[in-house]
Amino acid sequence: MTETPASVIEVENLVTHYGDREILKGVTLDVRDGEIMVIMGGSGSGKSTLLRHLMALESKTSGTMRILGQDIDHLSQREFFDLRKRMGVAFQGGALFSSMSIGENVMLPLSEHTDLDRTTMEIMTRMKLEVVELGGFEDLMPSELSGGMIKRAAFARAIIMDPKILFCDEPSAGLDPVVASALDDLILLLRDAMQMSIVVVTHELESAFKIADRITILDRGHILMVGTVDEVRTSSNERVYNLLNRVPEDDSIDMDEYLQRLTGVQVNEEAAL
Amino acid sequence: MSDLEQPGAIKRFVERIGRSTLSGVEEIGHGGVLIGESFYWLIYGPRIKQPVRIGSIFQQMMEIGIHAIPIIGLLVAAIGAMLAIQGIHTLRIFGAESRVTIGIAFSVVREFAPLIIGILIAGRSGSALAARIGTMKINQEIDALKVMGVNPVRFLVVPSLIAMVIMVPALTVFGDIVGLVAAGLYVNADLGISMAAFFHDIVDILTVDDILHGLGKSVLFAILIAVIGVVNGAGVEGGADGVGKATTRSVVQAISAIVITDMVFAFVATR
Amino acid sequence: MKHEIREETAGIVVAFEGDVDLQSSPDARKVLLDCVGMGKSVVVDLSKVGYIDSSGVASLVESFQSARKGGRNLVLASVSEGALRVLKLARLDKVFTICDSVEDGLSALG
Numbered sequence: 001m002t003e004t005p006a007s008v009i010e011v012e013n014l015v016t017h018y019g020d021r022e023i024l025k026g027v028t029l030d031v032r033d034g035e036i037m038v039i040m041g042g043s044g045s046g047k048s049t050l051l052r053h054l055m056a057l058e059s060k061t062s063g064t065m066r067i068l069g070q071d072i073d074h075l076s077q078r079e080f081f082d083l084r085k086r087m088g089v090a091f092q093g094g095a096l097f098s099s100m101s102i103g104e105n106v107m108l109p110l111s112e113h114t115d116l117d118r119t120t121m122e123i124m125t126r127m128k129l130e131v132v133e134l135g136g137f138e139d140l141m142p143s144e145l146s147g148g149m150i151k152r153a154a155f156a157r158a159i160i161m162d163p164k165i166l167f168c169d170e171p172s173a174g175l176d177p178v179v180a181s182a183l184d185d186l187i188l189l190l191r192d193a194m195q196m197s198i199v200v201v202t203h204e205l206e207s208a209f210k211i212a213d214r215i216t217i218l219d220r221g222h223i224l225m226v227g228t229v230d231e232v233r234t235s236s237n238e239r240v241y242n243l244l245n246r247v248p249e250d251d252s253i254d255m256d257e258y259l260q261r262l263t264g265v266q267v268n269e270e271a272a273l
Numbered sequence: 274m275s276d277l278e279q280p281g282a283i284k285r286f287v288e289r290i291g292r293s294t295l296s297g298v299e300e301i302g303h304g305g306v307l308i309g310e311s312f313y314w315l316i317y318g319p320r321i322k323q324p325v326r327i328g329s330i331f332q333q334m335m336e337i338g339i340h341a342i343p344i345i346g347l348l349v350a351a352i353g354a355m356l357a358i359q360g361i362h363t364l365r366i367f368g369a370e371s372r373v374t375i376g377i378a379f380s381v382v383r384e385f386a387p388l389i390i391g392i393l394i395a396g397r398s399g400s401a402l403a404a405r406i407g408t409m410k411i412n413q414e415i416d417a418l419k420v421m422g423v424n425p426v427r428f429l430v431v432p433s434l435i436a437m438v439i440m441v442p443a444l445t446v447f448g449d450i451v452g453l454v455a456a457g458l459y460v461n462a463d464l465g466i467s468m469a470a471f472f473h474d475i476v477d478i479l480t481v482d483d484i485l486h487g488l489g490k491s492v493l494f495a496i497l498i499a500v501i502g503v504v505n506g507a508g509v510e511g512g513a514d515g516v517g518k519a520t521t522r523s524v525v526q527a528i529s530a531i532v533i534t535d536m537v538f539a540f541v542a543t544r
Numbered sequence: 545m546k547h548e549i550r551e552e553t554a555g556i557v558v559a560f561e562g563d564v565d566l567q568s569s570p571d572a573r574k575v576l577l578d579c580v581g582m583g584k585s586v587v588v589d590l591s592k593v594g595y596i597d598s599s600g601v602a603s604l605v606e607s608f609q610s611a612r613k614g615g616r617n618l619v620l621a622s623v624s625e626g627a628l629r630v631l632k633l634a635r636l637d638k639v640f641t642i643c644d645s646v647e648d649g650l651s652a653l654g
Contacts, residue, residue, distance in 0.1 A: 084422035095417040123602035
């Protein structure tokens with residue numbers, strides 16, 4: 001096994017655009033080995049974008065990203081694939097392949113990337129399904145499973161290669177509280193048993209406080225704060241407080257900018273009254 | 274922006290033409306890149322332990338080819354009989370009904386079998402490909418493949434492309450035979466020319482070039498169908514209605530591309 | 545990954561050394577199945593194994609079941625804390641006999 005650095009993910013000054021719009025405006029962040037880092041923020045804060053960049057699914061405008069000590073800008077295709085094998089992702093909707101059974105879905109990374117014996121792959125698949133409490137479900141198709149079960153199966157697929165880093169996009173979104181809480185327990189279990197570093201994007205406060213070692217709060221493309229659960233809870237930062245207590249956004253407006261946005265007509269500063 | 278630049282209707286119209294031309298060129302570009310990438314993965318994939326799976330190719334071949342046999346058989350038989358009916362009707366004016374075989378042989382093998390099969394596969398499998406890839410995209414399944422280190426072009430596109438390139442010409446050969454048999458049966462019933470005599474004539478008339486002409490076109494059609502399906506599927510934005518639109522677009526574009534390519538090919542090949 | 549096999553009266557002792565991961569587990573599997581195939585019960589000494597991943601654990605499971613099928617036993621000895629956590633994750637600590645040392649393992653074979 002390769003040596004793991006103290007920080008499994010190091011992002012420096014990440015700037016990204018979607019079309020002409022700047023989404024992330026200089027984000028610096030590190031995820032330490034074996035910790036659960038929860039990324040929070042309102043809609044439009046850029047948290048999903050940040051996650052997509054951490055998973056190396058988007059190309060950035062500027063900044064550097066090191067994953068497991070490797071600068072992702074300086075990797076050959078082969079090295080990049082090898083790096084990908086050490087990262088697992090549980091997507092929001094599960095993203096299971098609908099034409100394959102649950103077992104085939106979970107096994108896919110193994111059958112694509114390893115020369116293991118078929119029996120070994122099958123046992124590994126069943127073991128991971130047991131971990132997510134879906135033992136005996138391998139022959140079902142994704143369409144035969146409930147939303148919570150699909151997410152569990154997605155977790156099983158994400159951890160099939162024993163990844164070093166696990167990314168979870170909104171694990172509790174759209175689930176009832178009991179099922180959501182069970183998924184939180186699963187995330188904690190994976191950190192403790194497999195010593196994974198886990199990055200979770202969520203907007204569920206309760207879930208975040210339950211699982212996080214550290215929380216990053218994003219706001220309009222900037223990092224508002226990074227801290228432990230207690231630090232975030234007791235933060236004196238007004239915007240953090242507002243976010244945690246769901247205080248509505250400040251409703252003062254910049255008249256010039258707002259009118260221009262509504263009408264598309266710009267008024268020169270000299271002409272404006 | 275100053276008041277002088279109030280965009281007028283003409284300007285907007287020109288702008289729209291410009292923009293759709295550009296996006297059209299861009300899509301053709303995507304298609305070209307896709308073909309290049311497909312070759313790359315086919316050849317270099319195994320070297321970086323990312324081979325194209327034979328199993329997936331066979332699965333696609335079943336879906337694209339074998340399952341389409343009944344409907345293709347029916348359509349090509351109808352076309353063969355139709356050509357015989359029209360041919361005999363037309364030639365009767367000159368009292369030359371018995372020469373109908375020439376028309377049938379050339380039309381079926383050089384034109385109708387590849388064209389009808391291309392159009393049918395575009396509607397049946399090109400649309401399915403666009404829908405499948407579009408659905409996978411909005412369900413983040415494409416992203417899931419990428420983060421697993423599985424290249425989507427290798428995993429999804431190449432098997433479909435190869436299956437098309439094998440099955441469309443294979444179906445064309447099948448279509449040639451069925452079309453000619455159906456035409457022969459009609460000719461036999463109407464003019465009393467025996468099937469043996471009919472096929473003896475066919476073999477005399479047709480050269481290898483004629484058959485290759487049809488098959489060459491069908492290979493081009495296969496590539497067009499696959500690439501247009503994938504490009505439309507990969508371009509899906511939004512939700513389920515995005516998939517619907519992409520599916521429809523892929524069928525319209527594929528059929529248009531097939532008909533135009535057919536004309537160009539016929540022109541170039543007969544020079 | 546290296547391995548060493550020795551035969552005791554009570555059974556075969558196979559000791560692995562190094563990491564058992566995706567690269568080495570096919571070898572480990574072969575060694576384990578060979579040991580089981582020798583017709584005696586087996587003690588797997590994991591004291592010198594640093595890291596064992598799920599593919600290694602899967603090979604242990606397969607060999608264990610294969611031994612049981614032949615009416616024999618397979619026990620684990622000196623399982624590291626990390627390996628134990630991986631076993632516990634799939635509740636396999638309740639399946640395998642896990643002994644503190646090879647000697648305990650040999651006597652556990654009975």
